[in-house]
Amino acid sequence: MDEDVREGDVVADVATAARITGTSPEGAADILFDLLLDVVRRHQPELEPVLTGAAEKSITEFSPELMARALSAQGIWFQLLSIADQNATMRRRRYIERTRGRDALLGTFDHVLSEARYAGIGAREIQNLLETLRIRPVITAHPTESKRVTVLEKYRRIYLLLRELEGVRWTDREQQQILADIRDQIELVWMTGELHLQKPTVEHEVLRGLHFFDETLFEKAPEMMGLLEGALKRNYPDTDFDLPPFFQFGSWIGGDRDGNPFVTTEVTGWALRKNAMAALHHYRDRLIALARSLSISQRALPVPESFQEDLAFELRASGDADSIKERNPGEPYRQFLTCVLRKLDATIERAEGKEIEVGTPHYSNADELIHDLRRMERALTEARSPTIAADMVCPVRRSVELFRFSTVRLDLRENTTRTTQAVQALWWSSEGHSEGEPPELGSPEWRTWLLRALARPLPADPSGEPIPAEAEETIAMFKQAAEIRRGLDPDAYGSFIISMTRSVDDILGAYLLAKHGGLFLDAAGTEICSMPIVPLFETIDDLRAAPAIMREALAIPLIRRSTHWQGGLQEVMLGYSDSNKDGGFVASNWELAKAQSQLTRVGERAGTPISFFHGRGGSVSRGGAPTGRAIAAQPAGSIRGRFRVTEQGEVVSYKYANKGTSLYQMELLVSSVLQHALKSEREAALKPKGEFDDALEALSGLSRVAYDKLLSNPDLVSYFQAASPLEEISMLNIGSRPARRFGASSLKDLRAIPWVFAWSQNRHMITNWYGVGSAIQSFLEVRGDKGERLLAEMFKGSRLFRLIIDEVEKALARVDLKIARDYASLVSDAQVRETIFAMIEKEYALTKDMVLALSGSAFPGERFKQFQASLAERLPTVNQVSREQVELLRRFRASDNEQERESYKSALLLSINTVAAGLGATG
Template structure:
């Protein structure tokens, strides 16, 4: 009965949303209703009706996504109610239950928690096509649907809620998706902070409370301390790789905004605390030890007399008021300011202790503990801001400094003399007198950025600065160049030598060649004394960032993922050699091609010994807005991430899927090589570059003002220099989606041809027992289901060389059919039958998606054939709306 009620409600919900959308559309464009219901195609509309029709379809996709979100939340609740919280996949309850069942003691569980470090990292790559205004409307619609889900409403009240819902859909219609101008970095900073204010600040202590509850159920009576292991980071305002809009001034502004946001949040929480702590000294007996603590807090607040006079006989309210006054001073930078977030946290601990001493344990857990957890996670910073720059820029700036210091003896990057010069300067603690007036703009900007870093590391929250991430790391000397620039800019603890650098420096390995070279680079880096001392100062832990995008663009989906897995195992082994723990920072995106996959399963598929309680992962663009659109979903996503890291780290006895499997590794090596060869063959096909440029809207994507970054590095125009995000975005817009599957079919076919039935049997065993291989197959299968070679053929028709277009499309189509067939043989079912929710969602959208693609092909023809005319402008506007519609349907962009 409950299942029937839920399904019926879902149908009612979708019907309600469609009915309201049709009402809104019919009031403006009556023809739109026929398009939404499938009685008319987009291509049959007059040019002036295309944008409203596309907008209506895009709105419908957005509404269905919101409804799916609500359904998922309801399904999780029903599972918890029916089977119990321990049976909810990806929950802390399930992980702690398994730990207890496997015989882990409470002390072992506490030790695992103490090692836990989870770092979601917000980025502002050009993948986010939704404006903050649209996100806010989505959030209000979700809330209205949640309210309507309650059975308590009278018909009149329900009608009012439905009317409110219609008004929100009306606003969504009228708001539009197109940005009038490319967003500034400052706007991107505000966009990122939106999710903290609306979701993450509150979801984080709720996450810790869920873990605490699970521990207390499975280890009753055992003491437990839940550390603040969620440590958020951001690239928004710090990532200057190829983005000239991110300057030192912008980075300083970003850190100020992040700081003010955290302190502003604490001020609001403390004001609430002041209002509720009404305990009277006439009723309670405070421990004598609290009196000097209270007096010290009052004295340090600078408002002792005013607070005492305002709240007589209310010592706890006085104490909270003193903390509030100090926070106010911290925000304003006046003399009563807290010197650090830890000092504020110490005062909160004192408040929690005195509440427990007087029997107010429930009050402490409800009002103080969440704030303690928040301060532990967010400090006086909200996020730790990473600074990213390209190795080419770093080396160019250092070469300039060397030339200014010794113009008679220039040294070229990459030479033995260059390496010797850097290492000698580091070992001697060399300092340079830098005349800012003689620096190029590029050098002046980078050195100013290091000055901003130095200033904030010495501020009230040294963790406001995260890591310096060096993209396109190609050698140990590339990283040592960053160490030396940091030394020159005041970040050395001992300027005369023998000290450390007060900045975490993280290599980013992106291409397949770089991933293969990474272990040797790390080994060389850790052989440098200054680096060893610095790493030791940071807890003997070296972070390594792995890029999923460029390696995919280099070698295709399977080869990229295998090279990433091998690199992690080899890098971890290098760390063990040097007695350094290696922690990985995964640069994942939204799509499968850029590392996107179900979070829990992606973590479970990581090689054994490469997680060890720590993981950072990028949360990009549309991934942020889908994961953190509302508090329930946000909390669930954070729990899946953190519980997955904990589960991978503790493991379970006899877990065969985590054991070393040389036979599987050898097979994967062969499959990856054959897959990469097939993918490379396609890239080398004559006319392929023209096919990519003409059979996709890649050139037109730049008009969609999605982010502050340019689409290409250093002004280059070839595929090699195109950023991976528009590369994936373009292939998704034309429904080839080949970055998520191409080459896998050829690899499996060759493997079976060479090895016969033994090879086929081995693939079957790998699918059954290798989480890594199964994840590859699963995600490729889902991407194949979203691909459509008939739609792709329409885009191929845009290519001027029809012979080349036919040849290339035929090659892609043959690989598509081969991969479909072999994956079907492996799974034993129809394509995506194993993923009913995914399949049902895409089936619900397929008709509208195909219709939009057909119109987009027509629009691309019009845009390209009418350069400089009013017709081109009209077609371009419609084209950009179609791009947003397709992105909304797929659920990601790049």
């Protein structure tokens, strides 16, 4: 369901939509399907029955090459259908805004601020919130996006052409030309290989991430800030708000070392340079366009005296004043922008590593460029041209404020296995060259040594005993961060994330590595660490231990001093994926909510507020619930305007590939955080209720018992490997990172992404629902009618419980046990097959009965009309491809002939792509 349109809202009917825009939402999908059929008829006419559903035989009877083409056609159709859906969503939003006003549109600033105004929230409270607001979506390279950039570009072109087709001004001839252009792009997709032929490098992933900034984000993020400014003026017209640059993007691409041996210090340095160049070249293009536009003559518009002085100073500093004046005589703003561009060009040369002459004007940091742009804005405003300042100069200045000289803030991430090894190497280097062994990890002696090492000044002569290469590389990562933070852009780096944090010692170890890397402000390395150290708590046990760990950590003077200098906050990252894999859907959601509430209180008592970084993925089981509802369900007071969240894999292209969608998604994220900060501690729906919390605690424990019973079955691993394309997914080449940490092959070490991906492909989807039915049944058996009434009350009054049940119900709609049994047939051991599948079949039936009884739906997904309609359109083809995938897996695995296996491999991998596209998520 679209978050801006509630179920049952009346939107334009087909005739009205057609009259307004030229085509109906349904017609857009029909147009794209007909054009795809044209392409298929031209190149592979025998595949037309496959697309139309008129085929009398399975494509598994085709040759492997023809099978691959059939699957490619079906995959393209799913992508085109998604384009039509996005287009329809934007239509609905425009229609509501046009007919009912922007404040009636959920997910907009106008809606949130109009509610705040009617609730009596004053302008001062709004301004105070804006000053503390910190929102940062963080783009990761998690391997869940199976489309190549070149294919993404073609789909974006199709989206733009489809939008252009809606114009009512075109003649029939012009409409036919647009249709021909769309068909050409579809044909180009048909002739372009969708699969990565080689595993992408980290460098490829960096360029792919920057693609979205070049296409949409550089332009639309400043526009989003403009939307907020406009909404503030409309709702609080008597107040001039100061709008700080609270919104920035983060990234892990090129900095995430956890389990990825290909992310080295050299690669990180390359990523930082690319990030910087993307922003700097964008500003150059914008400034050139601005200079072309601002052809303002000083005879037509008097120049304020202060700006005349500014211009004179810049011209003298340029060393080429006469030439600049001669090129743009009498045009002071163009002359000023020429000076700005020359300084920016010198800055770009420095960033590229080139030498520039001593004394050459350049920008030392982004603030200096922002200052110059503000001088222009002020001059135009004083000269009675405030709209030119606001509409033309302000967006460029906002862009620099948001993206700085680095595009993103690059986080570094490493797991505690590696960081601990590096810290132990430091012990051997400083202490262990004499006799003795290092203290046992986790012992009081080890803690004492860590604290002593942090309190001891760095040696004047850093040379000492050599340390292993892996440890040296870990420390080099921190050294590089220190050098960059002192260089072109202090904001190039974000935080250091410690994966698998299990103790305070893990946090102290990261501080010690940062100290040896030169990241402390004082030369002795004893006072303040300049880079935020962020623990990541991932499993259920880690989440439960987090409050005690952070209570102890925030009592350590070094950590308190550092967090105070860094802005007075301690950030904590929460892992949605591993907690789900570890404990199941209900337990994960409850433990995450509980940890946030407890950690919030820990921060309040310590005098150091804790903010949260949410490690969400695209699928439901990895935290991928609708943005607005997911934020609204967070515990009261746990956000307070500070929110970081990962954007992973296919989510990035879904949200940010198109300009209209990207603007909507950014506004939705910010407005949802604003709304939570303004309302959460005032709302009854988020106030803790002991009875609700006790029930969720019970349901969490009961669901985990059922989930653990499945996971602890000794045959589950062999069942899972045989009854899903788990191993084959690794052949997709969709990420640079290995699928397992440290090369392990056990279920414990299998990453959460392929775990979710494979259960999704085989239509079991246990990660989204398993254990829910048993939990509700056991709860009702104990509590009876009173328990039934309590769950009904929670369904209406608890946002968290409602979100859980809603997402479970939607997940059940995607499960298909008939197809799941087909996958199970790949398990050779009949006893293993029947035992495991019987457990899943029984739990599914029970979960469906329990959830439908609670929600009142007649069948899974009935309450969600748009979701149901979208799924109904996709499932017939998804089901067909799923059955074909089973046969392809059977043939691929059974063949001993390498050439024959290769002939099936392409079709098999395309089937994985196609199912993922049809279901709308991979991992």
